[in-house]
Amino acid sequence: MSEATLDTSNQTNAQPQAARFAVFGTSFLIGLVLPVTAALLYEGAFRLGLVQARLLPPPSRIFTTLWKLAQSGELTTHVLATTWRVGMGFGLGAFVGMLLGALTGASHNARRLLDPTLQALRAIPSLAWVPLFILWLGIFESSKIALIAVGVFFPVYLGVMAAIANVDRKIVEVGRAFRLSRLALVRRVLLPAILPDFIIAIRSGLGLGFMFVVAAEIMGASEGLGYLLVDGQQLGKPDQILAAIIAFAVLGKIGDWLIVVLTKPFLTWQDTHQRSA
């Protein structure tokens, strides 16, 4: 065997922490170039009197509004309310979606039994449930969480089902050849194999969760970022609406980022073309 003698086992960690952080910082900054430039241009145009800012306030005013909301503690209240609803709805929807997706993905019979019904339910625009949820669960938190959960459920269900059904037969056979029990096969082969797809399913689930929390809060809430939107509309405060939108963007991005960062250590094995870049 003529391979050079080596212990390159630390190869992946060889890159110093600082360098990696610098790379991360750079790409983060590159991502900021476009929005910051646009904001500055608009701000400049506003200062020069080139635009009428009644309906689209300049960034400085939006951030002033955001700052005031933050200082008065209102922002925290609204962010917490929204986060809590998304968290609960997402947890519920993702959990049930995972469970049913795993069931229908792994068992042909379960799929024949459950999948047609679930697909039919999926065809219903989720907002159509709202009146029913309000009748059943009242106008407070439960109906909102239920709506968010429904939104999160479908992408997670579909993602997990497809991922399990598509696990490479050859890999599963390795498990069989080593005589893994059904449970061990799931734990040691199927779950790790679907992890990348599962994370994608969870991420799109969370995205839909944020979509539906807006719907739920617009329909009637006394707090939450969606409430800020409606309030801003009713009082004619576009800066408040935009402040709420920005808060939504930041919150959604943080949630997504959390999923990515928390799962990254489990995906270092992946052999993707991105890695070589």
Added chain:
Amino acid sequence: MLTMDTLCKTYPNGTKALEQISLNVDAGEIVALVGGSGCGKTTLLRMISGLEAPSRGSVAIDGETIHAPHPAIGLVFQEARLLPWLTVAENISFGLDNLSKAEQDARVDEALLRVGLAGYGKRWPRELSGGQAQRVSIVRALVTQPKALLLDEPFSALDALTREKLQDHLLALWETHRPTLVLVTHDVEEAVALADRASVLQPKPGRIFADSPIELPRPRDRLSPEFAEAKRLVLKALDGSINQPNPQQTGKVYSPSAGGSF
């Protein structure tokens, strides 16, 4: 030790892959199953491994009929089939779950050393070459110390030089515990270099065409005239198996062994 009794396999789509395969393999013997592409070699191996059930007939190990993967039988696939989310070391210890961590590590380290991959334990499979991955895959099957090891064209995807090295590695590994080896190959040189016996399969449906010992002392010199002669005989049988529609030609080409086919 391994007994195949009138095995037949017809796939659900109607393909007749195997017909009436009867073969005995002794303990510690190395048998090469030689045959062209599509003559049912993989099918036969999958039935011995218990991954696939025969349509008729049965396979037994030490008298025990095989219905599902058996602890005494290891399997090496044509592709390495390493689990990409496990490191090389974790892949090798995949079948050692019942042992203590220390024992697992000891076996893994020894195995890596034996196939020239010491220090590769922490690598990911994606960081291996094809030959390295296949070595890991062989070792993964061998660390559980099976009584019989089945190999499905394990070196067919490798270049000639690497293939020869890995064949030597395989022989060296075999020397330690002397498990029974059933080696599927379409490479006559590989069969003659490794096997005590070569069974030539005939396609459509797969049948045993010829079955006889390769009586060359080990270590075998690939350049010796005896090696060339043995190769010629197996090659001739292989030619015959492809051009001869009548299956009853067993033994015409090179004499069947006393205890081999029946």
